[in-house]
Amino acid sequence: MSKILLVEDNEMNRDMLSRRLQRRGYEVVLAVDGQSGVEMAQTESPDLVLMDMSLPALDGWEATRRLKAVASTRHIPVIALTAHAMSGDREKALEAGCDDYDTKPVELVRLLGKIEALLSGFGGDIASARKPTA
Ligand code: MN
Numbered sequence: 292m293s294k295i296l297l298v299e300d301n302e303m304n305r306d307m308l309s310r311r312l313q314r315r316g317y318e319v320v321l322a323v324d325g326q327s328g329v330e331m332a333q334t335e336s337p338d339l340v341l342m343d344m345s346l347p348a349l350d351g352w353e354a355t356r357r358l359k360a361v362a363s364t365r366h367i368p369v370i371a372l373t374a375h376a377m378s379g380d381r382e383k384a385l386e387a388g389c390d391d392y393d394t395k396p397v398e399l400v401r402l403l404g405k406i407e408a409l410l411s412g413f414g415g416d417i418a419s420a421r422k423p424t425a
Contacts, residue, residue, distance in 0.1 A: 293410055294318040296337035298328035298354065299372075300346050304395070308341070311399055317406075325349025329357050332364045339409055340369045341402075342389070344380070352387040359388030368409035372397070 295317050299305040309319040320335050322328035326348040332340060340358065344351035351371060358364040371389040373380050384392045391405045 292316060292318050293338040294320065294335065295406070296320050296322060296328065296331055296335060296340045298322045298325065298331075298340065298346065298351065299343045300324055301343070304343075308397060315403065325351060325354035328354050329364075332358050332367060333361075337367060339406060340367055341406075342369050342371055343395075344371055344373045344384075352383060355384075355387040355389055370402075370405055370409070 295312055297305060297309055297312070297319055299308065299321070300323050305321060305323070309321060312319050320331060320337060322331045325346040328340070328342065328346070328351075329349065331337075340355075342351045342355055346354065349357070355369050355371070358367065358369060368390040369388065370391045370393060371380075371384040371387075372393055372395055373384075374395045381392050390409055393402050393405060
């Protein structure tokens with residue numbers, strides 16, 4: 292069973308998404324701000340992180356930068372979640388080290404596709420865009 296760390300400060304979003312992921316067979320651990328998200332990535336060793344970008348304590352960009360700066364958490368795929376598909380968010384996600392990106396409200400089937408791609412090692416949009424085209 293794959294373990295997903297969901298970092299989300301909005302209680303309703305957190306409850307709804309965690310229940311839907313659990314129903315699909317994922318183990319879900321929760322963090323409510325960026326700082327505890329970074330800490331839980333270290334203590335829980337999740338297989339993947341779903342990172343809201345707008346978070347208290349540390350925002351999702353900075354939390355992702357910290358995860359990607361440390362050898363023990365660098366390998367964990369991070370999917371950025373943002374409320375608005377604002378131009379520039381995708382580039383910011385790439386710069387922060389996110390492996391993929393999706394917008395809220397979450398479309399579960401689309402998000403599950405991205406989760407499964409990263410868990411199976413095929414990478415998401417951003418990860419595959421990074422790979423050299425051989
Ligand atoms: Mn938020």
